[in-house]
Structure formats: structure tokens, C-alpha cells
Amino acid sequence: MITVEDALRRIDEHTALGSKIEISLAEAYGYILAENVLAPISMPPFRQSSMDGYALQWSENKAYTVVGEVQAGIARNSALQRGEAVRIFTGARVPDDADTVIIQEHTTREAAVLNIDKMPPLKANIRPKGEQVQTGDLVLEEGTVLNEAAIGFLAGLGFHTVPVFEPPKVGILVTGNELQQPGQPLREGQIYESNSITLQMALKCAGIPEVSLERVGDDLGETVNAVKKLLQNCDLLLISGGISVGDYDFVQEALEKNEVHEVFYKINQKPGKPLWFGTQGKKKVFALPGNPASSLTCFYVYVWPALRKIRGVKTYKTKEKTAKLETPIKNPFGKVLFLKATVSDGEARQLGAQASSMLKSFAICNALLIVPADKEVINPGEEIRYIALDQL
């Protein structure tokens, strides 16, 4: 049995950044940029009018002759002489001969004659070429999370693909004779299987939308074959249940037969003590406890940071926060406790129903309180560390 810190450290040692791949910008939401991005064009790419009005050569004249018009999107470079003006619209290319744009509200127009009511300063209302970005500028750094603004910014520079870190291919193997699928009638002795959908949704939230899923009964041969099949196609395998030492727990043996080497088994924590972690080359296997809340606790504490690291998140280690405890917590177990709680305005309130077979309190909590193994009591008003589940 190892400590929580040791388990995190060993998982970290066996976890490497994903490869660089190029994907479509439209599919890149939530991915992490794998290279520094240099601007392939200047922005704006030409001298651009920032207003609707008239482009002209600045002078003290009070009247100009309108000789043409430039809409946005028109490539033509309208020629104009001193004393001439060109009608222009927001976003349009300013003619090379013009040095100023006057907004339409400060003019009076009669046919081709433009009367200047209030001349702006020289160069007014023109965005110089490259004002915001020059060709070759470093515009986004490796490690940037591709949110809607980053993706839009890259689209505005003309990118339609983007280099990102490849997320792992993840498999889920659910074991257990007692498990029935939701929507089917429940026979005596059965319970509904919820770990696969819980893990799939948690993975989706962690940036892994597609998952390979297998289900087997408590049978060694079936388990060996399912592990083999999943490890052929996946970089990371999550196994649910079958990892205890009962006569019908075959997961450990099935992993050995597939040459998955144990890195650790059992952590000094509650819930989630029988977590098993091992590797087969670069592939990783987490065998999670079958109890739903234990399984999800282990996912949040151990699997999620590993996924962030592979996906390229620079600050992949879970940042713990602190809050003031409302009601006392006793820890006679000598183990680290992870307790479902709500934290608001800096106050932490432990929820009832912490049972490891129950997801209800997880469904309504936003924090996992962390009680150190050597801390027998935490009193109201004391600070307690926690993981903010809504900010993972």
C-alpha cells in the first residue's frame, strides 16, 4: 500500500506528452497547441478603413470632388488626386493615394461635391497594414488551450488546420456478473451497471469524446481476451471492478497474462483503496474499484491529471484549494479521506451519503475535500484542502 503522493508521482513518471498531430481547426476545441504559431499574414492585411466615410488626401480644403467608391472586399486600388475623395466603407481597402478617412457624419454631400464640416487629424480612421499583427510575429504559444477565441483568432489568420497534442485512445473494460444494462429489467441479485457511462461522460469532459468499450462477466478467459483486444487499439485502459482478491476477481491475473506490469496496487486512501496501475510498454492501465463513487474518485484524483499531461496542458497537476470547514470531520482510519462536499464563498460543507457505492452526493457536490491520513479530527473553522471538481 502506497501513499497518495507516491501514487501520483509514479503515475506521472509513466506518463508522457502526446505526439504532435495536425487537425482541422473546426475540430480543435479544447485541444492544446503543440507548436508556437507565427502569423502567416499581417493583420489587417492592407490599410483598412475603420469607418464609413470618405478617403482623401488631408488638406485644409473645405470641398472635395467624389471620384469613386470602395466597398469592403474590393481589390481595386482607386486612384485619386489632391482635392479628390473616394466613398469608402468600414473594412474596405484605403486607396494608396489617400492618407485620411473622414467619417460620413462630418461631411455634407451634394452630388459629386463633398463639403467638409469637420476635418479629422491626418491618418484618422485608417488601420495601418499589420497594425495588430505583422507577418512572422509569434501570435500564440505552444501550450495555449484552444478555446473559441483562440480558434477564431487562428481562423482570422487563415489557418484551417492546427498542430495539437494527440489525446490518448482510451478503452473501458467493465467486469462483473451482477451487472445489468439500464433500460433492461433487473433480476434478483443484479444491479445496474453505471460505471461505463460515468467514465465515458467524465472522459468527454476531460477532452476524450470517443472511447472503446467492452463488457465481460467474472471469467478469466473473457477478461484476458478483452484486455488484449482493448490494448491493441488503446493507449490507456480503464478497467472497472474485479481488482479485489475475491475468488471471482480475475482482472489482476488477466493483466499479468497480457504482460501489463504492476507499478502499484492499493493506496492508503478511502474510498478507492484497491486502485491498481500498471504499464505495457507505453500503454497504461488503471484498474479502478467497481464501486461507482470509488471509481469516480480515482478518476478525478489520478486519471484526470494524467490525461491533462498527455493532452499537453502545462499546469496538468491538480491545483488544490483551501476552504474553511463548517462541520467537524473525524478520521479514525489512518488513511487519506476524499469527501464529497459543496464549497461556496470559501466555506466547505461535507455532504451526507459518502458511501462508495453511491453517486448521488457526487451528482450535487462541487468539491472533493482532502483529509490527511495523520489528521484525526478537523474542527469547524479550520482550513481544509479540496479539489474543485467544477474547475478540473
Added chain:
Amino acid sequence: MITVEDALRRIDEHTALGSKIEISLAEAYGYILAENVLAPISMPPFRQSSMDGYALQWSENKAYTVVGEVQAGIARNSALQRGEAVRIFTGARVPDDADTVIIQEHTTREAAVLNIDKMPPLKANIRPKGEQVQTGDLVLEEGTVLNEAAIGFLAGLGFHTVPVFEPPKVGILVTGNELQQPGQPLREGQIYESNSITLQMALKCAGIPEVSLERVGDDLGETVNAVKKLLQNCDLLLISGGISVGDYDFVQEALEKNEVHEVFYKINQKPGKPLWFGTQGKKKVFALPGNPASSLTCFYVYVWPALRKIRGVKTYKTKEKTAKLETPIKNPFGKVLFLKATVSDGEARQLGAQASSMLKSFAICNALLIVPADKEVINPGEEIRYIALDQL
């Protein structure tokens, strides 16, 4: 021109909760529960062993005879007499005749003889039927956000569909002759079109994965037809660009011709002043400014809360936070300013490059500072309100 508060109020008045629909639990991630959910079964659904060991009738005997075995998932109710024990595993149904489970570590077994090394209290290691949930209990309330734990909890109760509030069908119309698609060569006078992908990604993040998209040039007929087509299939339409009063801005006229009635046009804010909002029956149209950063600002401030309300989020209004300002902000405009910033550890730092045509600062910010219209200066150390963009 109206105030920010007035704009939010008028949008709110025209926005109603979505209809109830029943969807597959596997597709329900991020949706909001539209009804209170009552438990259709008890959990656990039978008396369940919480350990690997032996089920027996408690007594002071030191030896029992093993007469059978119950694995998890076995429906059979093994009969046993006083002085007899049944081998049992975690999660298995405890025989009706047994009242206690002794863990295997506290026994010594020789063939059919089970020696008790340490008898636990009566009823030990048995989870009573319905210990966690009784049939008919209220287990999740209307308004619960369906995260991984809530979905897993519902799966564990046997649900494979779930009642949720229907999100709106959203359309995007992008207008502008100057726009070129990313990945294509840029001609003189053109810029890359980034608003559609930015809005699509922001909508995805706001729980709207699928969007209908149309693009038109600056042409009245095309714009009228595109608005008509999109409003046939969508509940909410976002239009990008063409809403100013230039000679080639046809959006307002196209909306009038489609009998979309103006609720307001122009807000006393910077950026995003020319926001237009209107309705056609229950359908809503936001005509957003064409400048990328103005468009995204309006999305965050006005569209996102409306989407949350329709989708059933109880606390749909954006919660503003406060931080201490690091460097001074001047506001000579008499308008509300929305400024891209980073907030960490309660300190707000305004980013450079606030230009409304630029998404770069949006790509790396996590907050939108709110400067009141009547506040000419905010000094370092003063509190400033902000919208936390990573917690919308």
C-alpha cells in the same frame, strides 16, 4: 441607444424556458433535468454483501459448516440453517436466512469447516435493501445539471432516457463581401472570416453542438432569403456583420422584410455598440457587430445567459465577480466598457490590444472587466466588477 441593464432585461423578457424532451442518457451530458426524478427501484435492490466472506446466522459458535456459495449476480436465495455458512462475495445477494457477513480475513477454513477467528457484530457487512435509496424517493431535482456523476447515478437506477429542457436550434448567418474562408488564398482587400467558427465553438461550449450556417455577400436579396431559410429551421439566429448604417449594410432591412420585429438597436457600450435584437414570434434574432472581438463580447454578455435560460439553468444570469485593479483604467466615453483581462488571486490586469477587430487578447484572457458608463477613472487598488469567462 439603451443601457446594458435595459438590454439584458429586454432579452430576458423575450426568452422562455425550452420544452421538455426525453433524450438518451448517453447524450444528456450538460443538459438540465426537466422534472424531479423519483427512484424506480431501491438501492441496493436487495440485501447486499459489502465484503468477500461468509454469510451466516450470528451466534457465539466458533465453527460453522459451509453449505454453498453466492457470487455477485446470482439470483438464487441459498437456504441455510443455524450453524451453517455460505461463501459470499462483495455485491452478492445475502441469503434471506443469514443475518451477518464475516469477512474472510477473520476466518480459517478447512474443507467444509469454517472456524471463526473473530465474530463481527450482528448485521455486519450487509447493506440493507434500500439503504441508500428507497423506491419512490426524490433522487434528483428539476434543474440539476447532468454531469458525469448525475448521469451515472441515473444509470445506476436503471434509467436509459431522461427528461431534459430542449436547447434551441441555432443558426448563424455571416455577411460580408470582404470575407474569405481560412485555408483559401487571400486576395487584396479581403480578410479571413473567423466569426462563424468562433460562434460555433462558443455555442458548443454553451451546450449547442449543432448549428445551421449560411454565408452571404453584401446583397439585400441574398440576405433576405438566407434569414428566411434560417428562421424556418431555427429558434435563435445569430447574424454577423451588416448591421451598421453603411450603404451596403442590408441586415436590418432583411430582418424587416422577414417580419422580425426590433426590440432594441444599439447599446451604450464599447465594444459592441451596434447590437440589434428582435423577435419573430417566439424566435429570436441577435444581429452582432462584424468585428470579431465585438461579436464575441456580445455573445458572452447577451447571448450566453439567454441560452442558459432556454436550456433550463436555474442561475442563468451571469454572476459578476469583483477583483482589485492593478493598473488604472480611463473611460472618457460615457459608455460601459468591456475589457479583456486576466484575473488571478483576486487581482485584475487589463490586457493590451483591446481592438474590436482582434481576438488575440480574448484567446489568452479569462475575464471581461466591466467599467460603468459614469466612471471616468478606476484607480489601481480599486475594486472592479468582471465576468469570469472560464466559469460561464
